[in-house]
Amino acid sequence: xxxxxxxxxxxxxxxxxxxxxxxxxxxxxxxxxxxxxxxxxxxxxxxxxxxxxxxxxxxxxxxxxxxxxxxxxxxxxxxxxxxxxxxxxxxxxxxxxxxxxxxxxxxxxxxxxxxxxxxxxxxxxxxxxxxxxxxxxxxxxxxxxxxxxxxxxxxxxxxxxxxxxxxxxxxxxxxxxxxxxxxxxxxxxxxxxxxxxxxxxxxxxxxxxxxxxxxxxxxxxxxxxxxxxxxxxxxxxxxxxxx
Amino acid sequence: xxxxxxxxxxxxxxxxxxxxxxxxxxxxxxxxxxxxxxxxxxxxxxxxxxxxxxxxxxxxxxxxxxxxxxxxxxxxxxxxxxxxxxxxxxxxxxxxxxxxxxxxxxxxxxxxxxxxxxxxxxxxxxxxxxxxxxxxxxxxxxxxxxxxxxxxxxxxxxxxxxxxxxxxxxxxxxxxxxxxxxxxxxxxxxxxxxxxxxxxxxxxxxxxxxxxxxxxxxxxxxxxxxxxxxxxxxxxxxxxxxxxxxxxxxxxxxxxxxxxxxxxxxxxxxxxx
Numbered sequence: 016x017x018x019x020x021x022x023x024x025x026x027x028x029x030x031x032x033x034x035x036x037x038x039x040x041x042x043x044x045x046x047x048x049x050x051x052x053x054x055x056x057x058x059x060x061x062x063x064x065x066x067x068x069x070x071x072x073x074x075x076x077x078x079x080x081x082x083x084x085x086x087x088x089x090x091x092x093x094x095x096x097x098x099x100x101x102x103x104x105x106x107x108x109x110x111x112x113x114x115x116x117x118x119x120x121x122x123x124x125x126x127x128x129x130x131x132x133x134x135x136x137x138x139x140x141x142x143x144x145x146x147x148x149x150x151x152x153x154x155x156x157x158x159x160x161x162x163x164x165x166x167x168x169x170x171x172x173x174x175x176x177x178x179x180x181x182x183x184x185x186x187x188x189x190x191x192x193x194x195x196x197x198x199x200x201x202x203x204x205x206x207x208x209x210x211x212x213x214x215x216x217x218x219x220x221x222x223x224x225x226x227x228x229x230x231x232x233x234x235x236x237x238x239x240x241x242x243x244x245x246x247x248x249x250x251x252x253x254x255x256x257x258x
Numbered sequence: 259x260x261x262x263x264x265x266x267x268x269x270x271x272x273x274x275x276x277x278x279x280x281x282x283x284x285x286x287x288x289x290x291x292x293x294x295x296x297x298x299x300x301x302x303x304x305x306x307x308x309x310x311x312x313x314x315x316x317x318x319x320x321x322x323x324x325x326x327x328x329x330x331x332x333x334x335x336x337x338x339x340x341x342x343x344x345x346x347x348x349x350x351x352x353x354x355x356x357x358x359x360x361x362x363x364x365x366x367x368x369x370x371x372x373x374x375x376x377x378x379x380x381x382x383x384x385x386x387x388x389x390x391x392x393x394x395x396x397x398x399x400x401x402x403x404x405x406x407x408x409x410x411x412x413x414x415x416x417x418x419x420x421x422x423x424x425x426x427x428x429x430x431x432x433x434x435x436x437x438x439x440x441x442x443x444x445x446x447x448x449x450x451x452x453x454x455x456x457x458x459x460x461x462x463x464x465x466x467x468x469x470x471x472x473x474x475x476x477x478x479x480x481x482x483x484x485x486x487x488x489x490x491x492x493x494x495x496x497x498x499x500x501x502x503x504x505x506x507x508x509x510x511x512x513x514x515x516x517x518x519x520x521x522x523x524x525x526x527x528x529x530x531x
Contacts, residue, residue: 111378111381113375113377113378114410114411115378115409115410115411117370120371120372121371121372123371124370124371124372125369128368151410
């Protein structure tokens with residue numbers, strides 16, 4: 016997964032100190048799905064410093080303009096840099112003041128260009144971004160990775176979510192789910208990630224975007240169950256193996 | 259030859275100072291003559307007419323040929339799938355500007371995967387034209403542009419002046435002997451809303467006397483986010499335009515279904531022009 020390993024000697028040494036070679040503070044999975052009124056996205060609020068769960072109040076999802084929301088996994092500082100680029104983009108768009116506005120499709124493609132250009136310079140933004148939005152009734156959900164791979168789909172997941180959440184989404188996602196059903200589905204995915212992803216913490220946020228605008232909900236925790244005999248009494252016939 | 263006559267006719271406030279040497283040099287009366295001369299160059303060019311309706315914009319131009327054997331001057335350009343321009347004046351400047359517009363459009367589409375909101379294109383073009391009026395080594399563009407296109411808020415028509423000004427119009431004509439067409443449009447515009455075919459005829463009507471001498475090119479921008487140019491051959495056009503003149507009910511039938519997109523459910527009534 017680390018596409019940029021072993022680069023230390025390959026590019027001129029003056030620019031080495033400027034390039035991102037390894038990530039430092041990272042966020043884990045982001046999951047996004049289309050539902051009846053727009054897009055729902057969820058991510059936990061953890062920022063890991065290597066294997067330490069150091070920061071527990073990191074907002075990894077933000078609204079962009081009037082029509083979109085973005086979620087990021089990967090290096091948090093690079094996500095903050097991306098937010099600065101997007102703020103500038105949206106401000107210039109608003110300054111035209113002409114009734115036109117950048118929709119999710121435009122922002123997704125802009126981000127694709129940014130990520131791909133950085134990748135070409137061997138100085139990537141170490142993120143996988145989920146971009147969702149709705150404009151004029153058209154729902155849009157897409158993803159861009161740090162190497163510029165981009166696509167659109169009805170449900171998107173990054174990081175561990177790709178392996179643990181997508182199978183659930185493939186089976187259980189339907190067109191035009193209600194808000195409650197969509198939240199239940201996301202919580203189901205996040206619960207699996209909470210149990211199995213070591214960088215996940217039990218403090219998650221849900222963000223939704225509809226024609227009315229973006230809402231970032233207050234963080235909350237999922238109920239987990241640890242009352243298994245294998246945990247309570249591992250020695251006496253409880254735990255046969257790690258599964 | 260026309261240019262020279264114009265220069266002398268503009269010197270009524272001539273007081274011996276260099277009022278046609280530099281664009282950047284003001285006259286004592288507070289005028290920039292080079293810009294006014296550029297606008298005059300537009301008036302000397304052959305006519306271009308444009309009409310904006312709710313979902314369509316129509317461009318028409320009179321294209322001159324240098325001699326019987328030469329081809330006709332191209333005056334209508336497609337800048338993108340949803341933007342077209344008609345020019346009058348120094349057509350070389352027009353071709354240069356349309357190249358600039360095309361590259362702006364395609365750069366935007368490359369980054370944003372979406373058509374450029376063309377009101378912004380018009381502003382950029384105007385700023386570009388203004389720069390040419392404030393540099394000692396540049397001259398204003400000698401061409402007026404009728405920019406027609408579609409964006410989220412519907413169909414629009416703008417006129418870009420060599421001075422760097424731009425205005426939105428519902429109908430406008432530029433070029434020589436376009437005054438008759440302008441007056442005609444002012445009178446008839448209200449009755450036209452929503453009837454693009456009649457609008458095309460109207461453009462033609464404004465130039466009736468000269469239609470036989472030159473070829474008339476008619477192009478329509480359609481409301482479905484596509485700029486569709488009908489068949490470019492002038493004989494086809496003349497036949498189509500003539501059929502309107504004769505007030506044939508079956509005028510619609512001369513247009514191949516694939517080429518043009520119709521107004522929504524619009525039946526062509528007998529022309530009452």
